[in-house]
Amino acid sequence: MAKRTKVGKLGPCTCSKFEVGITVDGPDGSEPDVTIETTGCEKQTPRLFAQGHDARLVSFLVRAELDGKEVRYGRGEGTVITSDAVTALKPISEALAVKAAAMLAKAQERAAKKTASKKAEPTPEPQPEPKAAPGNPHGHGQRIKVGRWVYPATVMPQGSAVYHTPKGERRVAEAGKWSLVEEGK
Known part of the structure; x- marks a missing residue:
């Protein structure tokens, strides 16, 4: 039988502290437009992550990096901004950073294969006209x-x-x- 853990002080799931977004200079150059997305997590847990939310966070950050979005950790004054999912996850867990690096490598490999297959598609060569069969001098129709x-x-x-x-x-x-x-x- 699994050992029971004591219920500790509940706190927000760590994945709720991350957000991704794009910062674009405003139309007049003074006020930047910021588009922010979060995981939407509102779970309270005695652990670092709610069940399954570590994997959810890794895929969320990897998708953001592939889309070219900035990753933000923390809120307010202590916000850390990076464009790298691995760098953002290292302070939380080295294992999650390794998992993110593996997911990024796999996604980049799939993208490279996809572009290579598009380039490798041969263009159809013009076929010579076949000779006409007896009784049909042109062979067509x-x-x-x-x-x-x-x-x-x-x-x-x-x-x-x-x-x-x-x-x-x-x-x-x-x-x-x-x-x-x-x-x-």
Whole structure:
């Protein structure tokens, strides 16, 4: 059986002391516009964090850093401002700072993979026009049935047919996998 902890003096959850925001110079340059977000936590706890709020705080700060927002800890005169989630968490817990660093590394890795995959998408190369099949000197204007769908297609000399799906994907139907649709049907 787990050992019971004594109920101590209740205090606010530590995650409620953090806020993130963006400070932008005002229109006339004198009064800055500050947009602030908090975790919205109002829990009272005898511990440093309410249950699960340490993880909640880490993800809140990592998201803020990825969005380019400032992180503020404390209220009033003792407010510490940083743009780094890891630096903001170090005074609270070294373990939470390590967790935040790992989450940031993973998020940055995902973002790098996403941009790399967008760059790596090959541009479709223009395909040479297929030769016309016997009986159709131009090879175009024929309609084939693949499964239950009918497509405009080009019939190749070796018996295959080239067609495009409604999404624009180029497909090749092998000989015997399609049938020619007669005009007027």
